[in-house]
Amino acid sequence: MKHYSGKFISFEGIDGAGKSTHIGFVTDFIRARGVQLVSTREPGGTPLGEKIRELFLHEKMHLETETLLVFASRREHLAQVIEPALARGDWVLTDRFTDASFAYQGAGRGLDRAKLETLAHWVHADLEPDLTFLFDVPLEVARARLDATRELDKFEREQEDFFHATRNEYLRRAAEAPHRFRVIDSTRSIAEIQQELAGILDGLV
Ligand SMILES: Nc1ncnc2c1ncn2[C@@H]1O[C@H](COP(=O)(O)OP(=O)(O)O)[C@@H](O)[C@H]1O
Numbered sequence: 470m471k472h473y474s475g476k477f478i479s480f481e482g483i484d485g486a487g488k489s490t491h492i493g494f495v496t497d498f499i500r501a502r503g504v505q506l507v508s509t510r511e512p513g514g515t516p517l518g519e520k521i522r523e524l525f526l527h528e529k530m531h532l533e534t535e536t537l538l539v540f541a542s543r544r545e546h547l548a549q550v551i552e553p554a555l556a557r558g559d560w561v562l563t564d565r566f567t568d569a570s571f572a573y574q575g576a577g578r579g580l581d582r583a584k585l586e587t588l589a590h591w592v593h594a595d596l597e598p599d600l601t602f603l604f605d606v607p608l609e610v611a612r613a614r615l616d617a618t619r620e621l622d623k624f625e626r627e628q629e630d631f632f633h634a635t636r637n638e639y640l641r642r643a644a645e646a647p648h649r650f651r652v653i654d655s656t657r658s659i660a661e662i663q664q665e666l667a668g669i670l671d672g673l674v
């Protein structure tokens with residue numbers, strides 16, 4: 470594994486868990502400590518990646534095409550944004566990374582995990598997040614939050630079974646890699662969650 474002085478932090482969770490709500494808070498918290506930080510997202514994060522994101526979120530396609538596209542976007546993201554930032558000593562916060570592919574394309578859609586392992590090894594054999602926040606809520610809570618707020622994309626319109634599988638895969642990966650995952654009980658209020666996040670970040674910055 471490559472080691473950088475800056476931290477590489479990913480944010481994960483099923484749609485509606487509250488991930489986007491907390492990324493802004495964490496960004497401000499870290500910047501307030503004088504740290505240079507790049508905040509980015511997947512799929513996307515580069516001009517090409519944003520074009521891939523549009524296709525990925527809105528076109529129907531074969532599961533393997535979808536998976537290859539998201540890893541293509543990730544490859545570009547690593548080359549253009551993530552690795553240069555870490556090499557400069559900046560911190561990188563990303564709204565989703567490879568855990569999302571295991572959760573959504575793997576457990577949700579049913580792609581063989583071995584294929585995902587192969588792609589992850591190909592695209593970033595020597596890099597993984599130092600810290601992954603997994604915002605975890607039961608499905609019903611996530612759904613209720615989404616229904617109240619916005620138009621749903623292709624993934625957000627998926628059925629219950631899909632999100633159960635997705636959530637369970639995230640939790641399985643968190644149990645498998647406790648050194649980098651922090652599972653955040655996101656049924657609590659935003660203020661309570663932010664208090665916990667601040668405590669974790671205090672030990673880091
Ligand atoms: N802890 C919380 N309690 C109540 N509502 C929340 C909480 N976290 C997020 N929300 C609301 O739920 C909706 C979805 O949150 P969002 O951060 O967009 O989720 P995600 O990025 O995980 O899909 C938003 O309207 C947000 O304000």
Ligand SMILES: Cc1cn([C@H]2C[C@H](O)[C@@H](COP(=O)(O)OP(=O)(O)O)O2)c(=O)[nH]c1=O
Nearest residue numbers: 484511512539565566569570573574624625
């Ligand atoms: C990174 C990634 C995202 N996704 C999905 C999860 C989300 O439903 C969607 C977009 O993620 P996200 O940016 O979290 O959407 P929003 O900002 O609308 O909450 O892409 C995958 O299926 N696989 C992946 O590897």
